Amino acid sequence: MTEDQRKAVDNIMDWFDFDKVHRTMRALRWEWATAEEKIPCQGEIREKARQMLTDAIETEMSIGSGGLQVTYIPGEGFLKLEFVVSEWDALI
Numbered sequence: 001m002t003e004d005q006r007k008a009v010d011n012i013m014d015w016f017d018f019d020k021v022h023r024t025m026r027a028l029r030w031e032w033a034t035a036e037e038k039i040p041c042q043g044e045i046r047e048k049a050r051q052m053l054t055d056a057i058e059t060e061m062s063i064g065s066g067g068l069q070v071t072y073i074p075g076e077g078f079l080k081l082e083f084v085v086s087e088w089d090a091l092i
Helices: 003-015 018-028 042-059
Strands: 063-065 068-073 078-083
Touching: 003 042, 003 078, 018 042, 018 078, 042 063, 042 068, 042 078
Parallel strands: none
Antiparallel strands: 063 068, 068 078
């Protein structure tokens, strides 16, 4: 990982609203499919997000899991973290 990529990950981790994600997951009783099948704590959400951001950069692919979505476009230097509750798309 380059220094610019590391700074981008750190910036996202500093400014992303993990508290809002955790509150939403609690309100929806959104459990992650782990051995314990429980609603993750804020620290677990942060840990998963950092790992996904790092994995997206290393594999040069966008990835998603457990409501978290990382969009990475290497050629454009674009990195984004989202928490997706609902989405739909269609081919036209």
